Amino acid sequence: MxxxxxxxxxxxxxxxxxxxxxxxxxxxxxxxxxxxxxxxxxxxxxxxxxxxxxxxxxxxxxxxxxxxxxxxxxxATLDADQVDDLFSVRSALEVLACRLAAERATDDDIARLTGLVDRARDALARGSLGETHSLNSEFHDEVTRIADNAFLRSALEPLQGRMHWLFRHVRDLPELVDEHRQLLDAIASGDPDRAAEQSARHIAKYREQYPETV
Structure with a gap:
């Protein structure tokens, strides 16, 4: 190098x-x-x-x-209990982030999220899986930024590395990109309940699919 x-x-x-x-x-x-x-x-x-x-x-x-x-x-190695604990924290914090994002997102914010989803779809079509994973992680980080809550951001910061690690273990990337599009639509609707519900479903689905250790 x-x-x-x-x-x-x-x-x-x-x-x-x-x-x-x-x-x-x-x-x-x-x-x-x-x-x-x-x-x-x-x-x-x-x-x-x-x-x-x-x-x-x-x-x-x-x-x-x-x-x-x-x-x-x-x-580091995450055992089954640690993975389960991390998903529990992720569910609590990310659902709140999506709820706040639905309340506070501007047109520019929605445009940035749309760009990330579109770029992820393009990267996937080109077979660039690493880039797709990175853009999907960036999507979640952008939702946190849009939520504009300093305490939420400070709570998530120490967990982001491990959460991005969780994101990298998703195998069905086309489905993941589609789900991010649905989450984007829920945030763009301005309905915080809809956004929170979509986020909770999204996290619960991958919690069930996750391997016992990573």
Whole structure:
């Protein structure tokens, strides 16, 4: 990999490395339980170990990486109970986000959501599954932004890494994109009850389909 030069990028080195490692986790290149060695990552990115250490710390805060006492940093594993707990929290927070978004969305907000769904459909048609997953995650993040509730946003922030990880395990992407279109329509209707109900159904469906461990 080419050296990462901070002065040539808008992001700090630690964020560039965090994003790269996070994508590898999402794409399965780093499986649950895999060791992430600072020295090796620093050599690959051609940087010192400090930004790598900072990137791994950020991923720990997202719940994607753990640091057992004797093993250094490893990719986290979610067991069945943790997955169930995460879905419970996701249901409570995302249903509220969709309810608020239906009340507060502007025409520009709806246009952004529509663009994300359209781009996801186009990416899927091109066979770009990684891009489709990323756009679907971005759709959920945009709904949270539209909800415009600082306490809700601060509650979701520490969970976003793990929630995006959940999104990546959806296998029926055409159906997922269609469901996001339905959720978009519910938010655009301005009916908070309809949006909340659609969100609850959407989450419950994938909760039932989810594997016991990831």
């Amino acid at each position: 080419q050296a990462v030069e901070e002065n040539q990028r808008a992001q700090p080195l630690r964020e560039v490395i965090r994003d790269a490692v996070r994508n590898r986790i999402f794409e399965g290149q780093y499986a649950p339980g895999a060791r992430l060695v600072e020295r090796d990552l620093a050599a690959e990115f051609k940087v010192s170990r400090l930004p790598v250490r900072e990137a791994l710390r950020m991923l720990q805060q997202e719940g994607l990486v753990t640091e057992p006492a004797t093993r250094g940093s490893v990719v």
